[in-house]
Amino acid sequence: MRAVYKKTGAGLLLFFALLLATGVWGMKQAYAAAAAPIKVAVDTQWVSFSVDPLLDGGSTLVQMRPLFETMGIALTWNQQNQTITGQKGSMSFTLKVGSTKAVLNGKEIKLDKPARVVQGNTLVPLRFVGEATGGLVVWDPKNREITIFSEQMLSQLGLTKEQAAEILAKNGGMTTSNPPKDPPGTGQTGSGDEEKAPASPVKLDKLQGMYVGMRLDPGGYECGGACWDYYTFLPGQKVVVGEPVSGGPETIDCSKQACSAYSIKNNRLTLDNGKSYAIRVSAKGNLFIEDVQLEPVKPVAAHFKLSGSYVYRGYSGMAGANSASSAWEERIAFQTDGTFKSDNLALGTLDTGAGTTNSSSGVSGTGTYDISGNTITLKFSDGKTERFVFFVHTGKDGKPNPQDIQIGDRNFYVDND
Numbered sequence: 152m153r154a155v156y157k158k159t160g161a162g163l164l165l166f167f168a169l170l171l172a173t174g175v176w177g178m179k180q181a182y183a184a185a186a187a188p189i190k191v192a193v194d195t196q197w198v199s200f201s202v203d204p205l206l207d208g209g210s211t212l213v214q215m216r217p218l219f220e221t222m223g224i225a226l227t228w229n230q231q232n233q234t235i236t237g238q239k240g241s242m243s244f245t246l247k248v249g250s251t252k253a254v255l256n257g258k259e260i261k262l263d264k265p266a267r268v269v270q271g272n273t274l275v276p277l278r279f280v281g282e283a284t285g286g287l288v289v290w291d292p293k294n295r296e297i298t299i300f301s302e303q304m305l306s307q308l309g310l311t312k313e314q315a316a317e318i319l320a321k322n323g324g325m326t327t328s329n330p331p332k333d334p335p336g337t338g339q340t341g342s343g344d345e346e347k348a349p350a351s352p353v354k355l356d357k358l359q360g361m362y363v364g365m366r367l368d369p370g371g372y373e374c375g376g377a378c379w380d381y382y383t384f385l386p387g388q389k390v391v392v393g394e395p396v397s398g399g400p401e402t403i404d405c406s407k408q409a410c411s412a413y414s415i416k417n418n419r420l421t422l423d424n425g426k427s428y429a430i431r432v433s434a435k436g437n438l439f440i441e442d443v444q445l446e447p448v449k450p451v452a453a454h455f456k457l458s459g460s461y462v463y464r465g466y467s468g469m470a471g472a473n474s475a476s477s478a479w480e481e482r483i484a485f486q487t488d489g490t491f492k493s494d495n496l497a498l499g500t501l502d503t504g505a506g507t508t509n510s511s512s513g514v515s516g517t518g519t520y521d522i523s524g525n526t527i528t529l530k531f532s533d534g535k536t537e538r539f540v541f542f543v544h545t546g547k548d549g550k551p552n553p554q555d556i557q558i559g560d561r562n563f564y565v566d567n568d
Contacts, residue, residue, distance in 0.1 A: 352436025
């Protein structure tokens with residue numbers, strides 16, 4: 152059973168905690184080769200548009216009325232002078248179709264793009280939505296989804312917009328208090344951090360080894376707040392998509408796991424089972440698959456031992472937002488003598504297409520552990536043995552940080568707070 156994480160505002164705090172714990176992973180995204188329509192949600196409610204959001208020279212424009220009315224903002228349209236006014240509580244704004252200026256709470260602000268009419272509907276730049284509503288905008292490039300967390304939601308979760316923005320700015324987050332100025336799909340995320348070049352640029356015709364990347368799951372419905380995508384490239388033009396069933400890449404046995412032959416053409420990674428993924432190498436030499444920046448998994452030093460109490464936190468359905476939502480934490484304490492003690496440990500793989508699962512059953516207990524290559528073996532005192540991918544995340548100084556580790560699809564870290 153998962154333990155409920157009893158902390159004020161658990162849902163969004165856990166969302167930010169995942170960002171804090173994962174450092175630079177997954178914070179820079181690439182363009183989608185086959186762009187699907189952008190979806191927009193306010194808190195946990197999807198917004199239905201008659202005109203899809205569109206991209207224009209570095210800005211995202213969205214249909215104004217359904218979005219603002221979902222957020223409780225009353226709109227008035229003046230046909231004669233082509234102006235729109237909005238009002239909610241003490242907030243008010245006025246903007247004119249075709250103008251790059253608007254008045255927000257009595258102050259003139261500049262718009263990235265002027266409001267425009269498309270098929271009889273008014274579209275406004277998304278950045279203005281963030282400014283006018285005071286909401287926090289999250290862009291999920293993997294799924295081409297924008298989530299606007301309202302001031303009410305942030306208040307319920309115990310955070311101000313400024314606090315959330317500050318946390319993300321300090322820790323390489325992809326989200327800012329305003330939506331990204333560059334359109335989703337250009338690789339810009341609004342965090343202000345530059346994509347870092349790898350030690351060795353990736354070459355698509357010489358892919359080898361395991362790559363992993365993190366993408367955000369703001370609602371927590373897919374994988375508890377953060378999803379980890381694994382791709383392991385093997386000799387003979389074969390690839391395993393998803394976490395290996397019995398540990399690190401060195402444990403892969405194609406007679407027991409789904410290994411697919413693949414080809415790469417026109418920025419598409421195509422498997423022999425018919426599945427296809429957008430793939431490219433950025434100008435700086437990083438590998439991107441399906442909008443997610445991937446990093447090579449580095450082998451762990453021989454005889455590596457852990458020391459400390461590690462925690463993984465997750466949530467489902469934005470904890471506190473509705474009765475079906477929940478939040479939890481899993482803990483495991485490692486000793487250098489090769490023993491561990493777990494609490495609510497419920498490890499499992501991230502299914503990214505291989506169709507494989509592997510999990511312990513949410514146990515609390517003791518046992519021994521061993522780390523070899525990129526595999527951690529957990530032997531529980533009840534006789535159960537589990538094996539998972541294991542690696543150490545890189546810190547901001549570019550060196551491995553033993554307080555920040557990956558076990559399967561879970562990012563565990565030492566919580567110093």
